[in-house]
Amino acid sequence: MLGRLVRRHGDELDDDELAGLADGLLTGGFETTASMLALGALAILRDTVLFGQMTGGDDEVHRAVEELLRYLTVVQIAFPRFARTDVTISATTIAKGDVVLCSLSGANRxxxxxxxxERLVPDRAPTQHLAFSHGIHRCLGAELARMELRIALPALARRFPRLRLAVPPEKLSFRELSLVHGIDTLPVYLD
Ligand code: HEM
Incomplete structure (x- = not known):
């Protein structure tokens, strides 16, 4: 897709625009869903109720996926916003031009x-969580991501009912420098 952009629109894009598009595509569209799939797989491996729920009906899968999206909140902070006017929220005054960062993981707890x-409750009724943020910049791929998770996690649980971790949980390492929460590798036994 990036190659096609360069071939067809190369003369219209400068390097910053192209880097921005690549970041949007790879971080926004790919890394997010890939992280949700890996961390979601880890969560179902560590919780037998959740694992069972993934092999259940649509409603059970829907609840489990919404709870995973909320609990994991892989995009931990929303894009920065800049205040257009002076505004007071609760007791805090934000001056015009100030940058505002919203912790989505905090909001989701x-x-x-x-x-x-603060706990993962697999059959929790879906909440109005902010894993995809809110407002005009709310995630454009939210429904696609939901669809992917509702298909892939149940498929994994059905196809590999004996799926289990191949290393002790304390040996797992999580990403430290990325804006998108994720795991470095998830070694598993399939049978
Ligand atoms: C589980 C997977 C995903 C999560 C948790 C997620 C989360 C988010 C969040 C929190 C934002 C920021 C919104 C804000 O600051 O208000 C966002 C923006 C965005 N996401 Fe996602 N995302 C996911 C998957 C995807 C996918 C698969 C696509 C595309 C196919 C996508 C496309 C976008 C785009 C284009 C924006 C920018 C929207 C704008 O600025 O108006 N996302 N996403």
């Missing part, structure tokens, strides 16, 4: 969403 939000 807000008690306003329900009880024990």
């Amino acid at each position: 807000d008690p306003v969403l329900g009880e024990n939000m």
Whole structure:
């Protein structure tokens, strides 16, 4: 896709625009879903209820996927926003031009969403979580990502019912420098 962009529109794009598009495509469209699949697979390996739920009906899968999206919140902060005017939210005054960063992981653990939000509760009724953010820049690929997760995780659980971790959980290493939360590798036994 990037090659096609360069071939067809190369003269219209400068390097910064091309880098921005590549970042949007690879980080935004690929790394996010790939991380959700790997971390979601780890979550189902560590929770037999969740594993069973993935082999259940559509409603069970839907609940489990929404809870995973909320709990894992792989995109941890929304894009930076800049205040257009002075504004006061709760007791905090934000001046015009100030940058505002919103922690989506923090928002997704807000008690306003329900009880024990710091825990993964596989059959929790879907919440109004912010894993895809909110407002005009809300994730454009949200429904595609949901579809991928609702198909791939149940397929994995059905195809490999004896799936299990090949290393002790404490040996797993998680990404430290990426904006998108993820795992470096997930070694598993399939049978
Ligand atoms: C589980 C997977 C995904 C998660 C958790 C996720 C999450 C997010 C978040 C939090 C934002 C920022 C919104 C904001 O700052 O308000 C965003 C933006 C965006 N996402 Fe996703 N995303 C996922 C998958 C995808 C996929 C598969 C695509 C494309 C096929 C995609 C395309 C986009 C685009 C184009 C934007 C920018 C929207 C804009 O600026 O108006 N995302 N995503």
